[in-house]
Amino acid sequence: MEKQKYEQLVQKHNPKESKGKNAIIAFVVGGLVGVAGELLICLYTHWLNISRNDASVYMIVTLIFIASLLTALGVFDKLVSKAKCGLLIPITGFAHSMTSAAIDYKKEGPIYGIGSNIFKLAGSVILYGVVSAWFFGMVRYIIEVIA
Amino acid sequence: MTIDFKNVYVQGVSTVAGPYEAKGPLRANFDKKYTKDLYCGAASFEQAEVKLLEDSLKILLKKTKIDKKEIDLVIAGDLLNQITSSTYAMLEMHSPFLGIYSACATSIEGLLIGAAFIDGGKIDNCIAATSSHNMSSEKQFRNPTEYGSPKPKTATFTATGGASILLSNKPSRIRVVNGTIGTVIDYDQHDPFHMGATMAPAAADTLYKYFRDTKTTPNDFDIILTGDLGIYGKEILKDLLKSDHQIELGDQYNDCGVMLYDLKTQQEVLAGGSGPVCSALVNYSTIIKGLEDGTYKKVLLVATGALFSPTFVYQKQPILSIAHAICLEAI
Numbered sequence: 001m002e003k004q005k006y007e008q009l010v011q012k013h014n015p016k017e018s019k020g021k022n023a024i025i026a027f028v029v030g031g032l033v034g035v036a037g038e039l040l041i042c043l044y045t046h047w048l049n050i051s052r053n054d055a056s057v058y059m060i061v062t063l064i065f066i067a068s069l070l071t072a073l074g075v076f077d078k079l080v081s082k083a084k085c086g087l088l089i090p091i092t093g094f095a096h097s098m099t100s101a102a103i104d105y106k107k108e109g110p111i112y113g114i115g116s117n118i119f120k121l122a123g124s125v126i127l128y129g130v131v132s133a134w135f136f137g138m139v140r141y142i143i144e145v146i147a
Numbered sequence: 148m149t150i151d152f153k154n155v156y157v158q159g160v161s162t163v164a165g166p167y168e169a170k171g172p173l174r175a176n177f178d179k180k181y182t183k184d185l186y187c188g189a190a191s192f193e194q195a196e197v198k199l200l201e202d203s204l205k206i207l208l209k210k211t212k213i214d215k216k217e218i219d220l221v222i223a224g225d226l227l228n229q230i231t232s233s234t235y236a237m238l239e240m241h242s243p244f245l246g247i248y249s250a251c252a253t254s255i256e257g258l259l260i261g262a263a264f265i266d267g268g269k270i271d272n273c274i275a276a277t278s279s280h281n282m283s284s285e286k287q288f289r290n291p292t293e294y295g296s297p298k299p300k301t302a303t304f305t306a307t308g309g310a311s312i313l314l315s316n317k318p319s320r321i322r323v324v325n326g327t328i329g330t331v332i333d334y335d336q337h338d339p340f341h342m343g344a345t346m347a348p349a350a351a352d353t354l355y356k357y358f359r360d361t362k363t364t365p366n367d368f369d370i371i372l373t374g375d376l377g378i379y380g381k382e383i384l385k386d387l388l389k390s391d392h393q394i395e396l397g398d399q400y401n402d403c404g405v406m407l408y409d410l411k412t413q414q415e416v417l418a419g420g421s422g423p424v425c426s427a428l429v430n431y432s433t434i435i436k437g438l439e440d441g442t443y444k445k446v447l448l449v450a451t452g453a454l455f456s457p458t459f460v461y462q463k464q465p466i467l468s469i470a471h472a473i474c475l476e477a478i
Contacts (some may be wrong), residue, residue, distance in 0.1 A: 001348075001391050003335045009390075010344040013382045015300040022297070077295025081415075084297050100293035104286055107191040121290065 022084045029086025037063060037090075060091055067092035071099040097121035149327045149360035155262040157321035157438075157475065158272070158313040159211035160431035163202045165281065165307025167416065168428060171408045176432035177308075178206045185282050185307060192292070193227065196280035199309035199424075200225070200236035204276060207311040218242045219270035222261050224253040225278045225423055226305070227287060232278050236309075242274075250452030251346075251375050252329065253277045254310065254427040255471040259326045261314050262473075272315035279422030281305045288339070288457055301341040303377045303421035306407060310427035312435075318478075321438050324445070326473035327357040331454065336466050339455070342421055343380020346451035349468035350376065351387040353449055357472045358394060365396050369443040370434065373470075374426035374450035375404035377418030403429035426450045438477040445476045 001009070037059050044055035067087075070076040076096050080087050087093060101120045105113035119126065162177045165187065169180035179202055181187040189195040200223070208215055221240055223233035224247040237244045249256045257275030264270045282292045284305040290296055314323065332352055336345040350373050358364060365371055376384055381402045388394040403426040404419030430448050437443040454467040 001387060006334050006348065006387070009383055009386055010341070013379045013386075015379060017299055071293055074293065077293055080295030081297065088296065097291075097294060100291040100295075103293050104291035121294065 025082075026084040026086040026089070029083040030089050031086075033063070033087065033090045033092060063091050064095040067095040068099040071096050072103065076100075094122055094125060097125075149325060149357060150259070150263060151325045152262050152266045152323045154316050155265045155314055155323040156317060156319040157323065157435065158213075158315050158317065158319055159207055160312045160435045161203045161207035161210060161310065162428050162432040163199045163206065163309045164428060165199070167281065167304070167413065168306055168308055168407060168420075170413060173407060173429065173433050176436060177428070178203075178210070178432075181307075185280070192280055192282035192286065193232065196225065196227065196232040196278050196283050196307075196309075197235045199280065199307070200232055200276060200278040200311075201239065201309070203278070203309035203311045204236065204240060204274065207274065207276075207313055211313050213272075213313070215240055215242060218272060218274055220245065220261065220264060220273040221276065222247055222257040222273060223276040223278075224248045224257065226250065226284050232280075232283075233276070236276075236278070249469050249471065250454055251279075251421055251423050251425065252450040252452030252469050252471045253423040254430070255326070255374075255448060255450040255473050258312065258314070258323070258473050259328060259471055262323045262326065265314055265316050271317075272313060274311055274313050276309070276311035277423040277427050278309040279305055279307065279424040281307045281422075284422060298417060299340050300417055301338075301343060301377070301379050302417045303342050303375060303404060303419055304408070304416035305422035306375075306420040306425040306428060307422075308424040308428050310424055310431045312427075312431055320477060321435065322476050322478050324474040324476045325361060327353050327360065327471065329353040329470040329472070332468050332470075333465050334468075336468075337460070337463070339453075339460055339466065341379070342375070342453045342466075343377040343418060344383055345453050345466045346374075346468040346470065347376055347380045347383040347387055349470040350374075350384050350449055350451045351391065353470035353472050354388060354447075355392045355394065357447070357449075357474075358392075361474075365394065365399060368399055368445050368447045368474075370437075371396060371400045371447045372406075372426070372430065372434065372449065373400075373402045374452075375419065375421035376402045376451060377404045377421070378402075378410065379418055381405060406433070423450075423452075434475075438475060441477065443477065445474065447472060447474050 040059040105117040225232040261273035407420040
């Protein structure tokens, strides 16, 4: 069978992925994580009497802690299978990617294991996060200079 | 290439299963099960895989009442880099060892090589063994094991376990009839989450050559099993054989990846089981038993392997595949 014709045969037997449903679940769950973050900021500003800026740092640390703890307890990957990408896109997903890599490579030791593998997934996020921050920073700078 | 064997018999088999397989429909047929967790009492997932293979070798020696000094040759392979599970498990055997690799087609490759050595009169007996571990493979081929990323329904689930078979030239109730050595196939497949589509053309190619060379049809067999095509790959294979070679696989055809788990209740396995041990666990636990107790008279086993590495996939190279077939007969 020709490769092109074979591709049609594969497509014929491809199961339907409910992409729309997955997107809605991810949207709602991701939104709920945002709401939880906002609630935490409100609580921290109220209880600790700190600025909103400081409170958002505390909020991020809290979410990272929760995501890492749930990863270590082996719960987070099960939650993701239900919540789809809703838990992966926020900061919780970033923390999860680092903690899961660290757990995986613990046996290979602190240097060749955890140290060199902890950014296995998060490395791309950091690299392109920094590059795009520089790019948009430049765009903003140029706009401000022109204005 | 199809080879006839005149004087090769199955002396015994052993299967050791992990927790997911122990929950599956074939649970009663395994010799040993680790039900607690995927560490199976070892310090890491890789070491757990070594333990599963070691266990299966020990059980096989015990079941067949043969001393390891009497073993002429052990052939084994697995999925891990440098087939380390097999080599580490061999240390205690002190037997001549050949390490092999053809991904999930490894079990049948081992049987073919062992049978050829025995039939050629070079050795009297041979163990062919294989293993795989869900988490050690996941770590090597995909993401960190605890990382939860949604997978498509076509993805397969690497089976956890170790399985061994003892062949010899002493007549027993099961004879190795013949087998076909597969060729490497490229159908321009690039999706590591759809191994069924990658491997179905290899299975079709090997099955076609087997039927052609032996002048048989699917109806000559009580059961025809592919290794780990999964529910979607199984349907692709049926269509492909029909349209390309006018061969129709009927009710006697099934896939080990579909049989190993209860796909309704064990939804985490998605399209079904995979890994070198997937077909070996089904064949050595259930099919050999069926040949012994007379349920089957003649069976055709085809193990399918996807030949790739993450490096080649990221370099946009196609995923290749291979399938080896062997026919066993009750006498």
